[in-house]
Amino acid sequence: MNSVHIYWDEYKGVMIDEQERDIYIRDIPQKWLPRICDLMVENSFRTNRLYDQLKIHDIEDVEESYRRCVNHVLHNECSIMVIDEETNEIYGVALLKWMSKEWRSWTIWLQMFDTLLLFSEFMLLSRMLVLKYDEEHPEHEPNSLHLFEYYLHPTLNDDPVFMHKFFYSILEVARHMLMPRVSFVAALLEQQQQAEAFGFHPLSHLIYSLVEDDGVRTFQSLRDIGEMYMVLYEYPVEPIIPFYNMPPPHPYDEEDRLKHEPHTKLDGEDNALSEMDSTRRSLSKLVIK
Missing domain, CATH: 1.20.5 (Single alpha-helices involved in coiled-coils or other helix-helix interfaces)
Structure with a gap:
C-alpha cells in the first residue's frame, strides 16, 4: 500500500545553486529519518556559530548527543522538510514536536543529556526559559507545537517570500495537529529577526551571557560575536473550521x-x-x- 504524503506548500521556479527548481514543503517519510538526521548534523550543528564560539564542537561524542535530540523530535512525526523532488535534494528542515504540560514534555530533556556537558547546559537554557515563563504566568496555556530548530539553504533563508511560506506551513501543521499555538525559542539574532518579521510574538528574554554556574558566566564569550540573549516566541493558531460550519462557496437566494x-x-x-x-x-x- 502506498503511503500518503502531506504537502504544505510549494515554491516553483526558485533559483538555487544557479538552477531553477520547483521545491515543496512536505512531511518527512519514516525511511528518510536517518538522512534528515545526518543533514542536520552537517548543516545545522557543525555550522552553528554559537557552538563554534563555545568550542562545543570539540567535545568528545557531542554529535551523538545532538543526534539523540534530533531523532527524539523526528519520531514525533510533525517535522517538515523542503525538497526538490526531481533530484531528491533537501534544502531545509524544521524540527517540530508537540509539547504539553499534561505530558510533561520538557522533562524528557533532562533524561537525554549528560548535564555536565557544556552542550547540555546550553540546550537546557531554552527549557529553563519556557518553564520560567509558565511559572511566572500561570494563566498562560503552555500546550504548543514547538519549533526546536530549523535549517534552510542560504538562498531560501534570504528569500522573504519563501520564509513566509515556510513559517505559514509550520502554522498549518499546528492547526492540523489541533495545537493552539506554535512556540519557538530563538537563540540567534538572525532567527529572532525572521520570527518577528513573520509576526511571532516575543514573550520572554533570557540574557545567556549573564547566566552564572558556580559564579562563572559560562556563555559570556558569546558577546564577542554579537549574540547575547534568546527569546521565547509564540504564534496563536486559529482552529480548523468543521466543514458543516463553513459558509457556502457561492451566494444563493432563498427560492x-x-x-x-x-x-x-x-x-x-x-x-x-x-x-x-x-x-x-x-x-x-x-x-x-
Missing part, C-alpha cells in the same frame, strides 16, 4: 435553496403535484386496459 430541499414546498407546488398525480393515474389506466 433557489428551497428548490433543492424536497421536504419544503413552494407556493403552487401542491397544484403542480396534483396535476402530476392525475396524469400518472390516466397513464396507469391506459396500461391496464
Whole structure:
C-alpha cells in the first residue's frame, strides 16, 4: 500500500545553486529519518556559530548527543522538510514536536543529556526559559507545537517570500495537529529577526551571557560575536473550521435553496403535484386496459 504524503506548500521556479527548481514543503517519510538526521548534523550543528564560539564542537561524542535530540523530535512525526523532488535534494528542515504540560514534555530533556556537558547546559537554557515563563504566568496555556530548530539553504533563508511560506506551513501543521499555538525559542539574532518579521510574538528574554554556574558566566564569550540573549516566541493558531460550519462557496437566494430541499414546498407546488398525480393515474389506466 502506498503511503500518503502531506504537502504544505510549494515554491516553483526558485533559483538555487544557479538552477531553477520547483521545491515543496512536505512531511518527512519514516525511511528518510536517518538522512534528515545526518543533514542536520552537517548543516545545522557543525555550522552553528554559537557552538563554534563555545568550542562545543570539540567535545568528545557531542554529535551523538545532538543526534539523540534530533531523532527524539523526528519520531514525533510533525517535522517538515523542503525538497526538490526531481533530484531528491533537501534544502531545509524544521524540527517540530508537540509539547504539553499534561505530558510533561520538557522533562524528557533532562533524561537525554549528560548535564555536565557544556552542550547540555546550553540546550537546557531554552527549557529553563519556557518553564520560567509558565511559572511566572500561570494563566498562560503552555500546550504548543514547538519549533526546536530549523535549517534552510542560504538562498531560501534570504528569500522573504519563501520564509513566509515556510513559517505559514509550520502554522498549518499546528492547526492540523489541533495545537493552539506554535512556540519557538530563538537563540540567534538572525532567527529572532525572521520570527518577528513573520509576526511571532516575543514573550520572554533570557540574557545567556549573564547566566552564572558556580559564579562563572559560562556563555559570556558569546558577546564577542554579537549574540547575547534568546527569546521565547509564540504564534496563536486559529482552529480548523468543521466543514458543516463553513459558509457556502457561492451566494444563493432563498427560492433557489428551497428548490433543492424536497421536504419544503413552494407556493403552487401542491397544484403542480396534483396535476402530476392525475396524469400518472390516466397513464396507469391506459396500461391496464
